[in-house]
Amino acid sequence: GENVEQHPSTLSVQEGDSAVIKCTYSDSASNYFPWYKQELGKRPQLIIDIRSNVGEKKDQRIAVTLNKTAKHFSLHITETQPEDSAVYFCAASMGSNYQLIWGAGTKLIIKP
Amino acid sequence: DARVTQTPRHKVTEMGQEVTMRCQPILGHNTVFWYRQTMMQGLELLAYFRNRAPLDDSGMPKDRFSAEMPDATLATLKIQPSEPRDSAVYFCASGTGLAPYNEQFFGPGTRLTVL
Numbered sequence: 442g443e444n445v446e447q448h449p450s451t452l453s454v455q456e457g458d459s460a461v462i463k464c465t466y467s468d469s470a471s472n473y474f475p476w477y478k479q480e481l482g483k484r485p486q487l488i489i490d491i492r493s494n495v496g497e498k499k500d501q502r503i504a505v506t507l508n509k510t511a512k513h514f515s516l517h518i519t520e521t522q523p524e525d526s527a528v529y530f531c532a533a534s535m536g537s538n539y540q541l542i543w544g545a546g547t548k549l550i551i552k553p
Numbered sequence: 554d555a556r557v558t559q560t561p562r563h564k565v566t567e568m569g570q571e572v573t574m575r576c577q578p579i580l581g582h583n584t585v586f587w588y589r590q591t592m593m594q595g596l597e598l599l600a601y602f603r604n605r606a607p608l609d610d611s612g613m614p615k616d617r618f619s620a621e622m623p624d625a626t627l628a629t630l631k632i633q634p635s636e637p638r639d640s641a642v643y644f645c646a647s648g649t650g651l652a653p654y655n656e657q658f659f660g661p662g663t664r665l666t667v668l
Contacts, residue, residue: 473655484644484659485596530595534655540586540609541655546595 443468445533447544455552460521462547464531465513471533474507474514475541479528488529489516518549526551555579557647557660565666571633574663576645577626584650585628586657587613587620591641599643602628603650635667 444467454460466474475490491498491505491514498505502521507514518525528548532541558577566572578585586601600610600620610620617636622628632639642664646657 475656484661486659487656490656540598540601541657543596543598 443471443533443535443542445531445542445544447531447547449547450545451548451550453550453552454521456521456523458521460516460518460525460549462516462529462531462549463513464515464533464544465511466533466542467512468533468535469509469512470535471542473534474505475532475534476503476505476516477530477532479530479546481527485530521549521551523551523553525549557645557658559643559645559660559663561663562661563664563666565668566635567668568636569634570667571631572635572639572665572667574630574643574645574665576628576630576647576660578628578645578647579658580626582647582649582658583625584648585622586646586648587628587630588644588646589641590644590662596644599630632665635665637667640665640667 445464447464472493476488477485478488479485489500489503489505491507502519504517528546530546531544534541560575584603587599589597589599599613601608602622605622617632619631642662644662645660648657
């Protein structure tokens with residue numbers, strides 16, 4: 442079955458710098474890759490997603506890139522701000538299967 | 554702004570007691586997921602439903618856990634008997650089921666503490 446690995450488990454960056462979180466997946470049939478953000482004590486929420494027919498997608502300070510050949514995708518956050526501090530989860534889905542296969546999460550710490 | 558609701562938000566119980574958690578998915582959503590999240594782990598899928606039918610509950614300890622959808626507006630997760638290792642936050646999520654767009658909308662979670 443599908444397996445998603447996420448790295449690093451913890452990432453600490455200076456405010457204003459960029460942060461990159463990487464995920465790899467095992468099943469080449471996966472075609473949908475969302476990223477969720479979970480603030481402390483809150484529910485996970487979708488922040489950006491990408492489908493396999495697209496290589497990159499941006500939304501203001503966040504972007505996701507997908508490399509289908511290498512089977513990995515990454516979340517990029519530029520000009521990080523204190524409110525970016527959270528746990529970020531990547532996931533993969535084969536589309537016709539309704540469930541998401543989740544990465545283990547990355548705790549992002551923004552240092553002032 | 555439609556949201557998934559969960560009750561109770563917090564539950565403290567003693568080992569051996571029955572625990573029932575409830576979830577109201579967003580109206581019109583036909584897929585419902587139950588997740589467990591502990592401090593040391595990510596999101597662990599326990600069970601999920603499509604059109605009220607269980608599709609996969611392989612992540613759920615069958616001897617003590619059960620999940621049902623009595624109707625389209627209510628999903629329940631029961632633990633009987635509860636054990637201290639069940640202490641976690643339990644999230645319910647719902648989705649439209651329109652593949653390949655599989656966004657899941659999470660409820661606020663039920664924080665369960667089993668003493």
